[in-house]
Amino acid sequence: MWKEQCIVLVLSTYEDGTPPTSAKWFCQWLEESSKDFRVGAEALKDLRYAVFGCGNSLYADNFNKVATLADEQLESMGARRICSRGMGDEDTGKMAQQFDRWSEGLLQNLQEGSAMPDKAQAAEADAQSDGYCSTDSEEEGDNQVADLEDLGGPAKQPRAEAEANAASEASAGNLEPKQMLSPPLRAALSKQGYKLVGSHSGVKMCRWTKSMLRGRGGCYKHAFYGIESHRCMEATPSLACANKCVFCWRHHTNPVGREWRWQMDDPHSIVEGALGHHIRMINEFKGVPGVMPERLAEGMQPRHCALSLVGEPIMYPEINTLVQQLHARRISTFLVTNAQFPDRIRDLEPITQLYVSVDAATRESLKAIDRPLFKDFWERFLECLRLLRDKRQRTVYRLTLVKGWNMAEVANYAKLVTLGEPDFIEVKGVTYCGSSGASSLTMANVPYHEDVCAFGEALGAACGGEYGLACEHGHSCCILLVRKSRFHRDGSWHTWIDYERFQELAAQGKPFGSEDYMLPTPSWATYGAKEAGFDPKDTRVKKIRKHPMKAEPGGCT
The missing domain is CATH 3.20.20.70 (Aldolase class I)
Incomplete structure (x- = not known):
C-alpha cells in the first residue's frame, strides 16, 4: 500500500483545527483510510514514521489537532513511531528550539535503527525518556501534552494545574514575563x-x-x-x-x-x-x-x-x-x-x-x-x-x-x-x-x-x-x-x-x-463630487503598468 519505509511529517494546524491547503488531501486520505475496514489494521506495518506539530496552545482544544490526528491514524494502520510526537507551540516563541530538540531525538533513534515500542510499552518508554522527544499521554485517557520546553521528564501534571502554578509563580515574582517578539x-x-x-x-x-x-x-x-x-x-x-x-x-x-x-x-x-x-x-x-x-x-x-x-x-x-x-x-x-x-x-x-x-x-x-x-x-x-x-x-x-x-x-x-x-x-x-x-x-x-x-x-x-x-x-x-x-x-x-x-x-x-x-x-x-475625494491642490499620477502579454490559446506572444 505504501512504498516508503520511513516518513517524517511536519504538520501545522489552523485556528479552527483544520490542516493548511497543502496538507488537506493527505489528511483527508489518512482519515478515510484509517476508518476503512478494507484497509486493515496492519496496512502500514512496514512503515516507520515521526510527526511534529506546529500549533499554538492559545487555541486550546485545537492545539496541534492535525498532527495529533495524523499520529493516531498512522498508528491505527500499523505504522511504528520512530519517536514520540513533537508538539511545537508558537505561543512560547521557541518553536524553532522545540523542533531542534525533537529532531535530535529523531536522528538519534534513526541512527540506532530503533522505533518506539508498542502501545502496551509506551508508558515505560516515556518514563525512561531522555528529554529529546515530547511524550504522548493517550494511555492516560486525557488530552494533556508535554510541552517540549519541560522535557526533564514526562509531563504528568494536568494543563490547568500547570497553568495555575505558573501564574502563582509569576505573581510571586519567581517568573519574569517573556518578551512578546521572538527573534523570528x-x-x-x-x-x-x-x-x-x-x-x-x-x-x-x-x-x-x-x-x-x-x-x-x-x-x-x-x-x-x-x-x-x-x-x-x-x-x-x-x-x-x-x-x-x-x-x-x-x-x-x-x-x-x-x-x-x-x-x-x-x-x-x-x-x-x-x-x-x-x-x-x-x-x-x-x-x-x-x-x-x-x-x-x-x-x-x-x-x-x-x-x-x-x-x-x-x-x-x-x-x-x-x-x-x-x-x-x-x-x-x-x-x-x-x-x-x-x-x-x-x-x-x-x-x-x-x-x-x-x-x-x-x-x-x-x-x-x-x-x-x-x-x-x-x-x-x-x-x-x-x-x-x-x-x-x-x-x-x-x-x-x-x-x-x-x-x-x-x-x-x-x-x-x-x-x-x-x-x-x-x-x-x-x-x-x-x-x-x-x-x-x-x-x-x-x-x-x-x-x-x-x-x-x-x-x-x-x-x-x-x-x-x-x-x-x-x-x-x-x-x-x-x-x-x-x-x-x-x-x-x-x-x-x-x-x-x-x-x-x-x-x-x-x-x-x-x-x-x-x-x-x-x-x-463630498460623495458624488467629480474629484472623488482627490484634493485638487495635489497632482494625480497614474502609473503605467507594463504587464507581459499573455499567449493566446494555440498561439504565441
Missing part, C-alpha cells in the same frame, strides 16, 4: 518594513505619507477628516492581536493572545521611540525627486497618529497614558480596535476618533472572517458596540467588504448600527495583498468601487435615513456614511476635524462632545 517574529516584521520599538511596539511608513510628500494626494482620512497624510504616523503599542482575520495584510507574522502577559515597556519610551523612527524615515526622503521641501519640513513634525497597523493597540495596559503622551505633544489620536476587549473600551479616555472594526454582521460570518481566539467572541463584540453609545468623542464603525463573504448582510449590519449608534460608518472594499497560506482570499473577493457605493446606499436606507452618504475616496474604494443629526449643518456636511480645538478641549479635562471640534467638509471630498 522580529525578523519577519522587520522584513515587512516595521521599525520595532522596545519589546512589543512598532511604527511603519504609510504609502500615503510618501505620496503626500510628493504632492500626489493623501489617503481617505485626508478626504474624510482633513488629516495631513505627510504628518501622520502609523504606530501600535501592541503587535499582538486576538484575531487572525482572513484579510490581514501582515500574513499573521505577529503574535496572538487573549490577554497581556508579556514584558511591558513604559508609554513615554514607546512614544519617543516611535516618533524617532518615524522622523528618521521622513528624513530619508530628503533629496528624493518630487518631494516638496515645505511638506518634508512639515513631515518632520507629526501631528496625527493612527494607532492601528498590525495587532490590537487597546490591549496595551497603559493605553490611556500613551494617548495622553501623544496629546501632550499636540498629536491627534485615531485608534482602531477589533471589538474583543469591552473593558478596555469602557475605560478608554477621550481620543480624537475611536474606530471599531465591524467585519461581519452575524456570529457565523464574524467567526469565519475574523477567526477570533475568544470562545465568547460574539458577546464581546456586541458589548463593545453597545459601549460606543456612551462615548462622547467621535466614533466610527469600519466595515471591510469581502465579496462572497459579508456583502449580503445589509439588514443585519443595520441592526448593529442601531446597537452602537456610531457617528460615522466607513465602508471599504477589502485590499488583496497576494497569496498567503494564512488566507484563502483572491481577487474575486475584492469589490469594485461601484459595489461599495451600492452597499453604502442600501445600508443608509436600511438605517431609516439617519445616516447619509457624505464622502468618498475612489482610489481607496472607500465611502463614508455620517449621522445627519450631528454632522449635517446649514445644508452641508461637517466631517472634518478642528485638531487645534480638540487639543484645547482635551487639555481642559472637562466633558466635551464630537460636535465641539468639527469643521465643514470641502466640496471635493
